Structures are given as structure tokens and as C-alpha cells.
Amino acid sequence: MSQTQTKSVADAQITLSGRTNGLFPPQLPPAYTNLTKLTREQAGHIRHIHNIVSQIDGEWRFMGTQEPGQEWLDGYRYQLATMAYAIAAAQYHRMPAARSVFKPLMGRIIHKMLRREVWGYWFLTSHSGSLVDPDLRELRKPWADPICRENIMYSGHLLLMTALYAMLFDDDKYEQPDSLVFNWNPVYWGFGPERYSYNRATLQEAIIKEMEANGWIGVCCEPNMVFLACNQFPLTAMRINDVRNNTQVAQEVLEKYKSAWQKKGMMGKDGLLRDAYRIKQDSPVDALDIGFPAWAAAHMAWNVEQMEDLYNSMAHGYLSKIGDRVNINPDKVARAIRKLSAENPTTDAAEIHAKARALTAKEAHTYPSFMHPVFGWVIEWAAEIGPSEDLNGLLKHADQFLGPKWLDGGLYYPRHDIQYDENDNHVYVEPFTGNAGIAYARLTVKRGQATMWDKPWTREQVGTMPWIDGVSLDSGVDTLSGVWDEGKGAMFASFRTWHGEPARINPVFNMLPIGHYGIYINGNLNRENVIRASGESISISLDVNGSDTDVVIVRQSIN
Template identity: 50%
Template sequence: MSTTTQTEIIQPDMEPTLRLTLSSCPSTLPPGFLAKYTPLSRQQAGHLRHIHNLATQRPGIWGVMGTQDPGQEWVDAYRYQLATMAYAAGAAHYHRLPAMRSLFKTLLKDLIEKMLKRDVWGYWFLTSHSGIAVDPDLKELRKPWADPIVRENIMYSGHLLLMVSLYTMLFNDEAYDEEEALKFVWDPVFWGMGREVFSYSRLSLQETVLSEMERHGWLGACCEPNTIFVVCNQFPIIAFRYNDIHDKANNAEKVILKYNEAWGAKGSYHHDGMMVDWYTVRQDSIKASGGIGSTAWTATYMNAWNPEVAHQTFRTQTTGFLTRVETDRVNLNPAPIAHAIRKLVKEENADPHDPATIAAATAAVRQKFPSGSPKAPYPGPTFGYVTMWTSEVGDADTLDGLLNHADRYLGPTWKDGGLYYAANDENDIDTQGNWRMMEPFTGNAAIAYARLNVHDGQRKMWVEPWTPEQVDRAPFVRSLDLESGIDVLRGVWDEQRGAMILTVRSWDGAAKQVRPTFHNLPAGDYGVYHDGSLVDTGTIKRAGDVVEIDLEVTADELTVVLLANKYISSSRL
């Protein structure tokens, strides 16, 4: 059984005030009081704990984050996993658990710290040489450099910029504004002329990215040498917006204007409803997307600043790629089968969800590719991209269908209270056509993001990012993080009701003693409720008083409500 043992109101000088007995407090909360505060599901809490488990592994240990390409050059690399986990955590904090400031602050710090490890960015030294894969006209390799920020490499620097900008926006903490806050140490043991250190701050990192975009005529900054990927430039654009709010600047609006003008001169960053994959600088050529993955990944984040294109893309491009195979399950079809379905729909008005249509498309692909359709060197995280995309601009039924497919076919795995999906890169689909492929990006990060995000989640954070003033005055909970072994299912302050709601449980069932503190609550008399019953009362005399509550937490959910007395008898309950 979970119990509250003691409540204290602490003034700024940390001397406890007297607790009052408030006879006007009802002994129980009204029926249905908690109904409007949806708790995290078991899976959502499991994703957050898995992210915490990965973020707190000791340096050099990556566990199930191990990628397909040992050189960290593929799209499931550590940097993409860490960044997407940070975006998932940020979305969960903003949309679902806004009062749990210290929990998410610690989690994002851990992820950023991981992002700065040489294991994550050291690939750049080899990539900076360039090569004929990204520049077919290259005659000799370039002189390399190790600094992962100074030039090109937006596929790392853009994500890092958004991670630290998201941190700054959510917590109004300028920790990454220090001159050497972002430090990169290049010190291979048996190579080189000695240790090199490259240091940046949030603002110098942003200035470097802006300079790279300007250098390429505002089409974006290069990912690899000679290549500008549309998707990778979405992340710094969002970062500019968050930084504008914090710094009272206007970079995002100016960049978007120049970005649209530059791509307008090239035609557009989307063609026939699909997003452009990349632009090669020296060849002045555009590579259109053949599959759905790049389009899905791009539109997920472009929805922040360009919802019209992002939503239109989802409506026009899901046909053939997503099939409702059961009333509650949606399957993902590989690109060749999807395009064959789309052809049948266009030419014969076929039903894209009819098993006969899928069978005919599958037979046509097998006839065209008797030995199997051509594949990339490593499978891409298409299921992850599509699931994130659906969470942002799709509908709830389709998202639920994809998540149900993942839970039935893609190896959901629980470890130390965390949920992930085990890697399986044998085949895209099984003999019945069910999507089976799973890689670390999707299994560790993308499905977590899709579950923790909300519809138009990126868009809402773009339109209404938290201002420094909002963060400073918002009530929040401290001294309760994932390291304590506690999963938090609710953590929200309701201004209208004058209520702080916190729901917790231990992930492993063991009893845990914790002492969360509650900050920035308005002055007044409060009733403290434990699972709906009044257990204590107290008075917050002035701004700055801190409420501390001793809790014993077990596997049973415990909900603590601090309810301002002046609202108790009002209709707002």
C-alpha cells in the first residue's frame, strides 16, 4: 500500500510553517475529478524509462542502440536515436507531463551529454574527406577535419542545435550558453599530432548553422559533403524558433522566407506530393524520393512551420503504403508493392485495402523482380518514420493500427522497466506480407516518439513555445526523477482548479521512499489528497514557499492532489 507520511510547507528560509486544519476541505475529491487528466499508459511510461536506461549507460556502452553500419554513417546511427529520444521526451513534457520539470531536465541533459561523445560524432573525420557516393565528379579526396560543427554535417549539428534549444525553451536554463558548454574532444590514441578541442555554445552553434545555410544560398546546410537533405534542415529551423522566443530575436521567420525563395527557384522541396530527398551542390541536381520514408520523416517536422504541405502530403501519399488488414491493425507495405497498389488504384479504381488488390500488387512485383526487389546496403527505418508522421499529421485510428501492428509483429521487449522493439533486419515482410523489419532507430526512439507525441505536436510547440516568463512562474515538481525508480503517469498543474496532480508508481514493484517538492504554487490554503482522500492540509503563505511530501510508492498507482481551498467549493471542480 502507498502512503503519505508527512507534508511540510517550507518558506524560502527553509523553516517549516505551521500546518492548519481546514475544516472546509471535503474528505474526498468529487467523483470523476481526475478524468480530464489522462495518465501515461504502461507503454508510454515504458518508453520514457527505456530512454532513461539508454541515456544513463556508462560511456562507451550502447547496448541495443548498436547500429547496422559500424561507422555511424547510416540513418539509424546514435545521433539520430539520441536526437529523436530527446524530441520524444520534450513532447512528453510539453504535452503530457508539464509539471515534471526536473525529471525531463535531467533526462534531456543526459541525452545531450551522450550526443557529445566521440562515439557519436567521430564518424565525421572520415566523411569530411568526401567520396564519389556523394560527389560523383570528385577526382581526389578532400583534406579532412574533425570538428563536427564548423562546416557541413547538419545531420549532426542540426540535431544538436535543436536538442539544446529545446532544453533552453522548456526549462529557461542557459547552461548551454556558456562559451565552452558544447565541447568536442578529438584525441585518437595512436593517430594525430595531439589532442584537439572544439568548443561551442548554443548561440555560436546557431550562428555556424546559419552561416552554412547562407553559404548554400539558403537551400540548407549540407549533411554529407555536396549534399543538402531536406529533412535534416527541418531540425535547425525549429531550433531557430525556440531560440527566437528565448532571445527575443526573429531568425526563424527570416530563414523560412529565404528557404522558400531558394527552393522555389529550384522548383520546390516537394514534387507530386513527395518530399525531395536531397540536392547535390556541384551537380545542381535534385533527387526525388522513391519510397515513403524520407517524405514521412520530413513532413513530421516540417509540420511545425508548414502544416499545409505536411498535412497534404499525408493525405496524398499514404495510399498503397498503409493498409488496414484488420479492424484494429494497419500494415506497412514495402515501396515496390505500395507503388503497384497505387497503380491499380489509379488505373482500375481498385480498393487499396482489399486483399485482392494487395495480392495482385504483390504478384506483379514478384514477376518484375523474381529474385527480390533491389535493396539499400542497410534497411532504412521506414516503419519508424511513418509512425512518427502519423502521430503528427495523421489520425488516431491509423496511429493505433500501426502501434497495434508493432505490438503484435515487431518484437516488443521489456527490460528494466523500459519498452523497446528488438532489432530484426532479416526481411521487410513475412510470407503473409506483414511488415517485420526493425532496426534500432525505430525500436528505441521512433515508436517512443509516436506514442508520446500528440496530433500536431510539433506544430503546437512551434505556435506556442514556452516563454522564459511562463517557465519561471509555472508550478512544477522537483526531486522526483527516473533515477529514483519511480514512473510518473500524471504531472500537471491546473490553473483553473488550483490543483497540482501527481500520479506515480515504482517500475519494479519495490517500495520506494521519495520526497518530491512542489514549487511556484500560489499562496493560499491547500488540502492534500491521496488517492482521492484528504490526508493533510497546509498553508502556503507567500511566493517561494516549497511544499515537501514524504511518499512511499509501490507498484500500485498513487495519485497525490494538492488542491487550493479557495477553489474547493467553486464550480470549477
């Protein structure tokens, strides 16, 4: 009998099982054996994020930043927000049924985001200073509320995090009064605690009010400075909230936003997206390096086609393929490559690269007082809109030069404060890149943000979506697959302990359609179940260990 004939017989047995009570074949038919799972690295990133946010409040192991006041670009808020985006991408694109894994994890990330250690920098920042406002003559009167004015570098991320939570889990937790509370309570300061209370709706209203006050160019991050990248996150959040709430806020805001930037110009003369815009000076700020342009382009979901068109021209000079890896060149080398290429368009790329390095060899590398998380931003950019060879090449570079580490089942890249080695290989790692940026790039898919912009899950979708309960990261078990395949009428799941020791879990498969089900564990029929009414579930007791335990639940309709 041919393989095709064998498959037909197996499929026929399954079809008959709904009529004859128990004729599911003893072995899982080939049509159901192609189980897509997370890689070891992808599961390791999720486990590391879990390890970080499961620490007792006040512990921030692995997350220490260059700047002690949390003002800089590797601060807790950026790490936590990008962890949330990585988790959201993993669920939306890879394991939509694994709700009991991701919902508690997302909740813990948002909980950490509300800690004063994360947003308390704003009180000092609100005074402003000459770095962001060169015309300032005296400090402003400060305020501690991190939402009411400016500070989109915090509020915009929080808005998207809460929007994703609502969308993914059909949960209005952050719509409730006092669901987003900020307690400003330094022990030896002031006349007592101050409390600022918001929910998702009032948070969004505060952001829109600030955008309008600035002529729709965006909301300031630091005083006086509207950064292009930071304003992309609230725009995406508004779109997700619109679909959930049947409103049109994002469309209205976006039209005004695009009009405002058309007058200022998003692109600099260097061919890169601009970093920012100074409100008081009415002055765009050109790119310091590839970092901010890459970050903005990675998350400009409403404009993905144009960002894809710009990708190669912006990446030119900054990204160099070396064998099977991709290196990010120092800014001075990259700009020299871009200049030489324009002057000598037919010259070999390797020759131009060598000449650029020689021309800039005597120049000192100049960096800001604190380095940007360039690698993390660039790899997010490559993951969203770049060719797969760029993403894979950057991951190869990270694994070769950025020192990956495993601890308690979690994968991360530890901090390293040297920017480039003697061969101009990028070796700098800050905790944004090491904890979150590379994790996001591995867990998302191409056009991952743009797809969520185009097709956010609706309340109705989530309410009828089959999902798995009863398996959490706290159990020591990693979930490697969690997908309901409507076309095949089957639920696919896979589990493994991170430590290799045995554990017992009790997954519950909810919202399965009415029908007869054959439950297969590691390819063998374990038992059969019948779902006769909406809301019934299938529960199993499962012994797992350091090897993958695969579960496939195959449905046949009741005739």
C-alpha cells in the same frame, strides 16, 4: 440527494475551507478525480530511454547499428536526438510539471550526444566520396570539427536539443562558453588532441552561415547532399530560440529557405517529397521510398497545414489497413498500387493491393546496402499529422510483428534485420525505430511539433509554472502524471515503482499560487497546507509501490 447536488456540496465545502481552516472534505470531490496518466507503454518508453542514457560512458547497449562507422541513418545521433524529442513532447504536452523527471534525463541525452563515438564519423565523411558526389575526382582534405561545415545531420539535431532544454527548463546552460565541446583525441592519430568549442549561439551561427553559402537551400548532411528532412530540425530550433531571445532569425531564414526550394521544387513527379538536393550537380534527388518524405513531413512544423493536406496522397499505397492494424508495404508494391489506382480509380482497394502484390511477386526486393528506419519515420509522421487510426494501427502492427520487449521497466523493440515476411508484413526493426521512433510516436500528440513551433514556452511561463521537484527516474519510481490545472486550481501527480517493490519519495511542489491547499493521497485527505508567499513549497513524504499512488493538491484562495 442527486449526484449533482452531492458535487455541489463537496465544492461548497472546499470553498468554505479557506475561511474556516480545515473543512476540506475527507474524500476527493468528483470534480478532481479524473486524473490523466501515462499508459504503461508510455512510461515504459521513458524508462527505457533512462536506462540507455544512464549507462556508463562508452556503453551503448541496445543501440548497436548496421554500419560500424556510425555513418548510417540508425546511428547514435539519430537515436539520441529522437529520444530527446520524445522526452520534450512528453513534458510539454503531457506532464509539464514533472521537471525533476525530465531535466536530468534531457541533460544525460545531450551529454551522450557530445561523446566522440557519436560525432567522430565526421572525420572520414568529410573526405567525401563518389556516392554523394559522382563528379568527385579526388578526396577532399578532411576536418574533424563536426559543426563548422556541413553535417547538419548532427549539428541540426544538437541545436534543437539544446533549444528544447533552454525552453523547457528556462536554463541557459548551453549558452555558456565551452558548453558544447568536442574533443578529437584518437590515441594513435595526429600530433595531439584537438578541441572545438561552441555554445548554442555559435552553433546556430555556424548553421546559418552554411545555409547562406548554399543559397539558402539548406545545409549539407553528407558532402554535397542537402537532405530535406535533416534541415527541418534547425529551423524549429531557430524558432524556439527566437521566442526565448526576442529575435526574428527563424522568420528571416525561413523566407529565404522557402524561396530557394520553390525554385528547385520540393515535390517529385511521384507525388512524394524529394529526399535531397545535390549542390554541385544542381540536381534534386527524388524519393527512394516513403521514408525520407515521411520524416521530413513529420517535422516540417512551419508548414504543417500543407503537410496535412499531402498526407493521404503520400500515404496512398504505402499504408494498408489490415483489420485493426496498419502495415507499411514494400516500396515496389506501394508504387504498383499507386499506378494501378490512378489507372483504375473505381476498383476496390483490396483488389488493387492483391493485384499489385501479384504483379511484383517475381521482382526481387531491392534495398540499399543498409536499410532506412522506415517504420520509425512513418510512425512519427502518422503521430504528427495523420489520422488517429493510422497511428493506432501502426502501433498495433508494432506490437504484433515487431516483438516488443520489457527490461528493467523499459519498453523497446529489439533489432531484427529481415525486412518483410512472406506476406509482405513489415518486420524490420533497427535501433532508431526500436529505441526512439515508436517511443516518440507514443509520447507526442497530434500536431505536437507544430504546437511547439506556434507556442514555445517563454521564460516568463516557465518561471511562474508550478512544478514538482525531488522525484527522479534514478529512484526506481515512474512519474505517471504531473500537471497543474489552472482552471481547477489543482496539482495532479501520480507515481509507481517500475519493479513493484516499495520505495519512499519526497516530492516537493514548487511555485504553487498563494492559497489554502488540501493534499489528497489516493482520494483521501492527508493534510492541509497554506502557501502565504511566492516561493513557498509543499513537501510530502510518500510511500509508493507497484500500484499507482495518486496525489491531488487542491487550492482555495485566501480571502
